[in-house]
Amino acid sequence: MNKVIVVTSGKGGVGKTTTTAALGAALAATGQSVVVVDFDVGLRNLDLVMGAERRVVYDLINVVQGVAKLPQALIRDKRIDTLSLLPASQTRDKDALTEDGVARVIKELRTKFDWVICDSPAGIERGATLAMRFADTAIIVTNPEVSSVRDSDRIIGLLDSKTELAEKGERVEKHILITRYDPARAARGEMLNINDVLDILSLPLLGIIPESEEVLRASNVGTPVTLNDPKSAAAQAYRDAAARLRGQDVPMIVPADRKGLLDKLFGRRAA
């Protein structure tokens, strides 16, 4: 297997880091070995979302520059022992990442883990193109909102031209993950619906993560949402997405607006 996945989006704040942590934990919970790699040099956050911010000693740049060996920089998760984190540097600038260095690190990670999940920085600059450079599979995290969809389209163009596979004439496998989906607003026609997004981007859907407070709560306490609140709809959606990555055929659950007329009438009064 040994798959390198990039979690990317173009636009910031759509849920790349949350997704990386949640999918990483969900895949590792099945017993497969997973490393999540933070490519957001200078603005690292995956360590915080994973709850490992006080355990960072060496980082990706130290490994790229040969200051530290890979095993010294890897942080083993305390909850799931098949899950590891390779943090980004908080101090260096992103030019410290070189293509050769990243190639070397990814190659070594491939030999050690079943899954290598790269959390891309926002934007289309060097950090983002290096995060996708050696990927086999891309997860394009998209909010049902115009600027996010436009940026996803741009990122898809880069995946088709600037990755190693694209340059060899092959294709990076691409999936859309819709996050922060609000079924009530989509039903009222206030938010792009799932089909709108998929029609426009014409890629297969990996999952739909509903907008939920569980996601915020999980990052507050530094635990991937799939571990912190396993019964929540968001955790279920991430687990399903992880199963699809493993090639399983899982029916897609479209989050529904569960509030009926009575809830609407009385729910507001109660609040």
Next chain:
Amino acid sequence: MSFLGLFRRRGSAPVARERLQILLAHERSSHGQSDLLSKLRDEILAVVAQHIAVDHDQVRVKLERGDKVSTLDIDIEVPHSAVALAGIR
């Protein structure tokens, strides 16, 4: 949806969808194009520079897309000194 919804205005999502479709159709064609244009610019500059001294930023290449035909617009600014040297009047 509650029955009040029937009287409500149609949401803004269809507008978003339409705007995106138009915008992205345009952007997808122009991103592929920019590579071609910069290549053309470099090669045109190389040919012209064999005879006249011109600067890189004095060569502008623009592709105007029309319905049936597109026009390639090449605009090269030639300084007087370069013209004199090359013996062009």
